[in-house]
Amino acid sequence: MYGIPAQLADTLAWEVLCRHRANEPSTDPPWLNLHRLAAAIGVESIQHCALLEEGRIEPAGDRFRVWISDDLPAERARFTLAHELAHLIFMSTMAEWEPSREVAAAFTSEEAMCDTIAAGFLMPRPWVLHAYGRSKPSLAAVRSLATSAGVSLSAAIIRFRVVLGWRDSLLHWTYDHGEWLLDGEAGLFTSQMRLVRNSELTGWQLNELLTSDGQDHDRRLSLYIGGTEQHVDAQVSVRSNSAVAFVRAGQIEDPSRGVRMPHRAVA
Numbered sequence: 121m122y123g124i125p126a127q128l129a130d131t132l133a134w135e136v137l138c139r140h141r142a143n144e145p146s147t148d149p150p151w152l153n154l155h156r157l158a159a160a161i162g163v164e165s166i167q168h169c170a171l172l173e174e175g176r177i178e179p180a181g182d183r184f185r186v187w188i189s190d191d192l193p194a195e196r197a198r199f200t201l202a203h204e205l206a207h208l209i210f211m212s213t214m215a216e217w218e219p220s221r222e223v224a225a226a227f228t229s230e231e232a233m234c235d236t237i238a239a240g241f242l243m244p245r246p247w248v249l250h251a252y253g254r255s256k257p258s259l260a261a262v263r264s265l266a267t268s269a270g271v272s273l274s275a276a277i278i279r280f281r282v283v284l285g286w287r288d289s290l291l292h293w294t295y296d297h298g299e300w301l302l303d304g305e306a307g308l309f310t311s312q313m314r315l316v317r318n319s320e321l322t323g324w325q326l327n328e329l330l331t332s333d334g335q336d337h338d339r340r341l342s343l344y345i346g347g348t349e350q351h352v353d354a355q356v357s358v359r360s361n362s363a364v365a366f367v368r369a370g371q372i373e374d375p376s377r378g379v380r381m382p383h384r385a386v387a
């Protein structure tokens with residue numbers, strides 16, 4: 121979710137952080153102590169266990185318990201905890217706090233709203249603007265934000281798109297049984313999703329970088345986009361059985377449509 125709803129969610133997230141002094145704005149980055157924030161807003165315990173969903177929050181007397189699925193990668197577990205705390209903030213302040221009501225009115229989906237608030241907790245807009253406002257879009261910047269904030273590359277690029285207006289995207293492949301499976305895409309408009317497939321050349325180009333030890337390489341990467349082979353400007357990094365491509369803005373568009381992408385996005 122971009123635009124006004126995201127700005128309102130960011131304002132709410134920042135006010136919550138300041139109110140509970142959950143992070144240290146003077147440090148760089150202002151690493152968020154989620155457990156401190158959780159305790160401050162009424163969470164009595166956070167447990168990692170087998171769950172069907174990624175996370176859950178339930179009342180326990182006059183406090184709350186949070187469960188996080190124990191098979192999530194660390195970054196995903198951290199984001200999920202922030203998402204569950206966003207639910208709690210929303211539930212407990214909706215009645216009397218104007219910022220909560222404004223945010224609720226701006227979003228049509230509570231899940232998208234809580235994802236956006238979670239991103240605002242973990243990557244506060246004032247800090248992202250201060251630390252990365254002058255950065256050129258790059259895979260290195262995405263990696264830096266992800267590492268600094270303890271989030272996934274996907275969460276980081278979506279944050280850059282929301283806060284800095286980037287229009288670049290990320291693709292991810294996993295090497296499995298002798299082929300590169302395209303298994304992740306982030307930072308795409310709804311109309312761009314699932315347009316991309318490997319071409320006959322994609323796996324060969326990724327294999328070529330297997331010995332590069334994860335360094336970023338500028339490539340004209342061959343992909344099928346909307347069924348047509350195209351060569352897109354990308355920064356590509358391959359390490360072990362994982363490959364990621366930072367695809368420059370404006371290149372993942374369905375050639376059969378011949379229209380510009382609408383300014384609409386998934387959170």
Ligand SMILES: [Zn+2]
Nearest residue numbers: 203207231234
């Ligand atoms: Zn949720």
